[in-house]
Amino acid sequence: MKKIALFPGSFDPFTKGHEDIVLRGLNLFDEVVIGIGNNANKKRYFPVEMIKELIESTFLDTDRVKVITYDDLTARIAREVGAKFLLRGLRNTTDFEYENGISQVNRFVYEEIETVFLITSPHLAPISSSIIRDLHRYGQNVDNFLPYNLPKPTIA
Ligand code: ADP
Numbered sequence: 090m091k092k093i094a095l096f097p098g099s100f101d102p103f104t105k106g107h108e109d110i111v112l113r114g115l116n117l118f119d120e121v122v123i124g125i126g127n128n129a130n131k132k133r134y135f136p137v138e139m140i141k142e143l144i145e146s147t148f149l150d151t152d153r154v155k156v157i158t159y160d161d162l163t164a165r166i167a168r169e170v171g172a173k174f175l176l177r178g179l180r181n182t183t184d185f186e187y188e189n190g191i192s193q194v195n196r197f198v199y200e201e202i203e204t205v206f207l208i209t210s211p212h213l214a215p216i217s218s219s220i221i222r223d224l225h226r227y228g229q230n231v232d233n234f235l236p237y238n239l240p241k242p243t244i245a
Contacts, residue, residue: 091120092117092118092119092120092173092174093119093120093121093122093170093172093173094114094117094118094120094121094122094172094174094175094176094205095121095122095124095163095166095167095170095172095174095175095176096110096111096114096121096122096123096124096175096176096177097124097163097166097167097175098123098124098125098126099125099126099133099218100123100125100140100144100218101133101134101140101218101222102134102140102143102218102221102222102235102239103123103140103143103144103147103218104213104216104217104218104221104234104235104236105213105216105234105235105236106178106180106209106210106213106214106216106217107123107178108147108236109178109209109210110177110178110209111123111148111154114176114207115153115154117205118174118176119153120153120154120155121153121154121155121176122154122155122156122170122172123144123154123155123156123157124157124158124159124163124166124170125137125140125144125156125157125159126158126163127158127159127160128160129160134225134226137158138158139240143235143237143239144156144237146237147236147237155170157170162198163175163195164194164195164196164198164199164202165198165199167195167199167202168199168202173201173202174202174203174204174205175192175195175202175203175204175205176205176207177205177206177207178206178207178208178209179206179207179208179209180209180214180217181214188204188206216234221235225239
């Protein structure tokens, strides 16, 4: 049976830190499904469809990475895509506190789910989506932190 992991997140935007977790996840699992959580009640900075396409373009050379968007409980989506594993990255103790709670709740929703944590690669630890959003908001080029180039804004 195929070992499938769901890598859930907001990915607003998807960064080189996230890419690293996916690539290392491919050493552990047959397939990694990147699940972009798109809560209808939460406003995103980057449009979800744009990020989905950019992630797909990042992993064009493998068919072991899939990208989906969802607005539901993560553990339910894992069951739906046949994933018995959740993949998450840990950068620091703040991440750990948050992940600890969330992984317990996920098991409450889907008993068989196992969360696998990968410690961030040190050179990628400072990268966070929220810092990238702040830089971008004020016109700073952020391509160095992303595994793709953001489309240039079209001037109307
Ligand atoms: P969420 O809103 O669910 O926290 P994110 O898109 O911020 O989603 O992050 C998704 C996952 O990627 C989380 O497990 C987060 O800890 C991890 N992550 C984020 N940035 C990095 C990084 N630079 N290195 C390793 N893991 C990271």
